[in-house]
Amino acid sequence: MKRDVMKEWxxxxxxxxxxxxxxxxxxxxxQRRDMTRFEVVASPGGLHNAPATLRSTRPLxxxxxxxxxxxxxxxxxxxxxxxxxxxxxRFGVEWPAAASVLCGExxxxxxxxxxxxxxxxxxxxxxxxxxxAR
Numbered sequence: 228m229k230r231d232v233m234k235e236w237x238x239x240x241x242x243x244x245x246x247x248x249x250x251x252x253x254x255x256x257x258q259r260r261d262m263t264r265f266e267v268v269a270s271p272g273g274l275h276n277a278p279a280t281l282r283s284t285r286p287l288x289x290x291x292x293x294x295x296x297x298x299x300x301x302x303x304x305x306x307x308x309x310x311x312x313x314x315x316x317r318f319g320v321e322w323p324a325a326a327s328v329l330c331g332e333x334x335x336x337x338x339x340x341x342x343x344x345x346x347x348x349x350x351x352x353x354x355x356x357x358x359x360a361r
Contacts, residue, residue, distance in 0.1 A: 239323035302341035
């Protein structure tokens with residue numbers, strides 16, 4: 228039987244305490260307010276009615292589809308679950324909260340969530356090795 232990682236993530240997020248939910252709501256509300264500042268400005272030349280000539284478009288990759296994005300988040304969640312102990316020790320957060328932050332950060336940086344999770348966890352492992360060697 229295959230695991231439903233997205234269901235695990237949503238279930239874990241629903242069991243966070245009220246203080247953490249309030250803190251996350253403030254973070255996401257701030258980001259939402261910032262997105263409303265953008266305004267549509269007309270160009271000095273006005274609107275053009277010239278037909279656009281379209282050349283061939285790039286092929287749609289699997290990662291560009293909704294299923295590809297879901298698979299990307301699932302890979303990131305699995306990586307973060309595997310490194311939950313390091314996340315707790317370094318930042319004091321569990322994997323569901325870290326996954327939420329990484330989703331927003333990956334969108335901001337235009338990179339995949341799984342690759343950002345790999346970068347984060349490799350740094351955590353490196354820091355844990357260096358801290359244990361002292």
